[in-house]
Amino acid sequence: MFIPFYTGRVIDILGGQYQQSEFTSALLFMGLYSVGSSVSAGCRGGLLLCAISSYTCRIKVKLFGALTKQEVGFFEAIKTGEITSRLSKDTTLMAKTVGLNVNVLLRTFIKTVGMISLMMNLSWKLTLLVLMETPITGLIQNLYDTYYQRLCRAMQDSMALANESASEVVSSIRVVRSFKSEKHEARRYDERLLDIHNLKTRRDIVRAIYLLARRLTGLGMQVFMLYYGRLFIQSGQMTTGNLISFILYQSNVGANIRTLTYIFGDMLNSVGAAGKVFEYLDRKPQVSADGHLKPDQLTGNVKFNCLNFAYPANPSKTVLKDFSLELKPGQMTALVGSSGGGKSTCVSLLERFYEPQDGEILLDNEPLKSYDHHYLHKKVAVVSQDPVLFSGSVRDNIAYGLAECTLDEIQDAARKANAHDFIMQLEKGYDTEVGEGGGQLSKSEKQRIAIARALVRQPNVLILDEITSSLDTESENKVQQALASCPNITLLVIAHRLKTIEKADQIVVISGGKVEERGTHQKLMDMKGSYYKLVENIKHFGSLSVASLIFCQ
Template identity: 65%
Template sequence: SLLLFCSTSGLGSESRGETNYSSSSVFLLTQLWLVAAVKWICLRCFLLGSWSEATVRRCVAVSCLMCPAYESGLTLLMNTQPENWSGSLSCPGKTIASTAAALIACLFWEVSFPSAKSATAEGSESAERKQRNRALFMRVVRYSKPDAPLLSGAFVFLSLAVICDMFIPFYTGKVIDILGEQYQPNSFMSAIFLMGLLSLGSSLSSGLRGGLFMCTLSSLNKRVRLMLFNALVKQEIGFFEDKKTGDLTSRLSTDTKLMSQSVAMNVNILLRSLIKSVGVLYLMLSLSWKLTLLTFIEAPLIAITQKIYNTHYEQLSKEVQDSVARANETAGEAVAGVRTVRSFHMELGEACRYDDRLTDTHNLKTRRDTVRAVYLLVRRVMSLGIQVLIMYYGRQLIKSGCMSTGNLVSFILYQGDLGSYIRSLVYMYSNMLNSVGAAAKVFDYLDRKPLVSIDGSLHPETLAGQVHFNNLTFFYPTRPDQPALKNFSLDLKPGQMTALVGMSGGGKSTCVSLLEGFYQPQQGHILLDGQPLQNYQHKYLHQKVAMVGQDPVLFSGSIRDNIAYGLTDCDQKKVEDAAREANAHDFISRLEKRYDTDVGERGCLLSGGQKQRIAIARALIRQPQVLIMDEVTSSLDTESERMVQDALARRPNQTLLVIAHRLKTIERADQIVVIDKGEVVEQGTHQELMEKKGNYYKLRERLFTEEKEADEKVDKQD
């Protein structure tokens, strides 16, 4: 392409009609090529010496071969004869210009095709990356199989649209020739009719093609999002502690969209550009092979410029994407914790923090858009330069009678389209790789296996509820150097109430999380009726083992939906019975919509005590054999607490595990277990532990003193 570029700089000579190469031209060209070969050999052998840089070798080769290639191009295109044995580039000005062109060509080559040395160093890594991207793309294509009928229809309409588009410029040139020559009404009307018919067919086919591809995009995007969401909610709890919410939501929204585009939108544009490029190139060759040869100058320049642009633009786009995720995460944290923000008067601080994130995103977007603006400017200048060359040379062909005016107009229209198609091909290929990169992040989550197995199949008809913690040692994934439990053993018996007490951070909630199957202990195991927890069917286990947390989470929807959460075919009577047991029926009945009342996001429309009673009803409606209550009475009044305890007492065969800081709540427990630093330090009934005057006694005395001081402070304020 560079040699063709050099050859066009001498297009000022007038064309001489039909090609007629004389023997003197052949002899002079042969001399030029021999001189260039001798010059290259001499420089390679004597001047370069031990130089081994590929860039230098290429520059010397191009400099030596520039002159014969230039003269050969002039002879081929313009039928001119070399001026002398040394060629017309031997003058100082043209020598400097040709040398500069050679250096630029070598620079472009080095950017587009790295040297063998660097290719050897990065060859294996690049091949592995390409193979991985190809495998990822084919996997995305396989996910599109359900949309095969839509894709097939879209491809048919794509082909029709391309065929109609390609012939419109051809008939445009025909109309110009008819108007420029002797006017023939029939020929003119036929050409106009065909142009209108082709335009109508192109518009209809393009619209149907775009609609089908967009339907495919929407269908695939929905399917992939659902698959990713299912994969995420099945991960263990430790996975969500290590991942940020903004990152996960970005994968669900942005990356799945990019992944879907790689098949639907990108393949649509890629196929359209490829088919049009081939068809337009054929028509251009049929109009003028010389002008077509000249047009090829633009292709490598576009490809090289596009590659340089893609390298920088994709990197900046990735940084923008990460920055947007960080900004979304900051906003989400502030909104989710708006009560905390308000209580600490941090509205302005959170706004400033969000502004910093938005500023980072804005700066990155500005850099990205600046790169794009410079690229568009360079691309436009190159396109205009090539069009000027084509029009100048086309004028010579028209004067020589080798081409008509209409054919030149058609060729110029085709040439403009060909440039845009080539740019689309290069851009779409890069964009598909970018989409594959987004697909890799999605597939990482889709392929991830939860560290806590949920593939158990055991579901006995009856469950006694005997729980045995056997020599457990557990580290949280986020704190691998600090054990939460050490050699922990404990038995929970049916019909008994076991209370866990101790200072905060002692390991009480960790026991509950392990019993719920949220984590897998690094050592030891938990047995339920003699079987490891992971052997039980996931749904069955969480029907028989229910938990009510200290800060229960309700989902937006009605109170009925929250009480019957996760249950199918649950009638109104069961919901009301569970609400009565939790002392929630009375306040629900006083609401305007009763059980159809919307609780708001995370239950924000209810008080803390109301949320806890609904959460207790949600657990009791399952009639679990093992019930875990973690500080559930902390927001209840004395009457509600008593009613909940009475309801639990009516289930004599139930295994009950209670965590409470208000020791009055657990004095009736069958066994009280004191936990400190992940170990059992005391165990027994309330009376036995009080008589020992050990950790439990000291803990109770301290809490009793704190409660007394708090009550006195309230009395003084009243």
């Protein structure tokens, strides 16, 4: 800040009566201020980078935690590409913009105030002339910020769409290859990138015009300053050294004022990214997880009482209508019916992925929402038709979500799921990496690991959602024998194989979101109703899924 002042002082000394002591003193102070400024800038920059890195990490962790607490319906409404874009790009942009700009804003503001004070001391008239540039610069900056911010928001949305297209293709590459749609997907991705390119081009053109206007304003002000400065020197109001110091200060103050207006606009531009991040951070899940009930004993009696439910993504279509059903401990209940009838919806509601619009689900005569979230999902376990495994070892996947699970418990669950033998044949046994999504294992092996993951929790309610389609007959028999050894478990099964359904204590036929028939296999066959027709179709088509389709038609 003081270097321009001493620069002018040196010029006055050299232009007048030269004095060695004053010249040496001026150079010494210039050197000290230069060293001090350099050391301060280096320390400030290093600390700032550490702060930005720490802030970025913290905001990403908080956002990820907030996202994982949202209900399933949220992820059905918001596309994956948009979520990953907010989590990766917007958090980084937000942290860098806020961290860097706050630092530069404070530093520049303090320097500007100090320089203006020194300039007033040199010539208050020239200082007022220079400050006339500020409203002009502010007007230009305001026009620029308004348009630039709108383009930045459009770019963020366009990049989210491009990320979504890429992630969708990568996750579904088998389907893309099967239908020879590589060129179509490449063209679709290219269109997304072209939209981004067009927006960037418009943004760069706007920025070029803005920089030109800002440059012309600065040059015009320098011309006026030099003209009036010459007049002040001729009238004796300033010395040549004072004018040079003033010119150096004006150059720095002009740059600082432009920096301040730019930073203010840049922080406004980051509001779009920050707004989307905080929108997710502040969002309250529509399915509450605030229950506190954790009883020591749980029998596993489940009651669906007069449920009416429609998915949030399609609220006009009611999936379950006045649906009532009881699942008793120690009994196996099988759900059958046409595709889209509401079988999997029952599972989703029992897992508390959604809240019914009317009615409630009771577990041991207590509403599901009153139970502690972690307690509930330990006592109610589900195995789906398409099991999901995570990158890590077999052991980690079986013990997923159970920090204190022992190896003996893991192996016992694997034996019940008929998975222990094939696991021991792997290169590292239970420490073998399964790959991303379990890609190193077959579908049958993944299914058995998923069954072991459910059994290791020793649940009171176990849901098997069409898992037998991935198991051979031997594995299915062993799994059923293992389940038979747990006489007090409440078992809910959705299956395609008639042999599995026949063994159920209660068979429930669901049609149009309602319970159409209920009873044992023999009772329903004697009724010669919907279930009877399904079984007759199975004899012709060999599969309940095909039979259900024919029945639905």
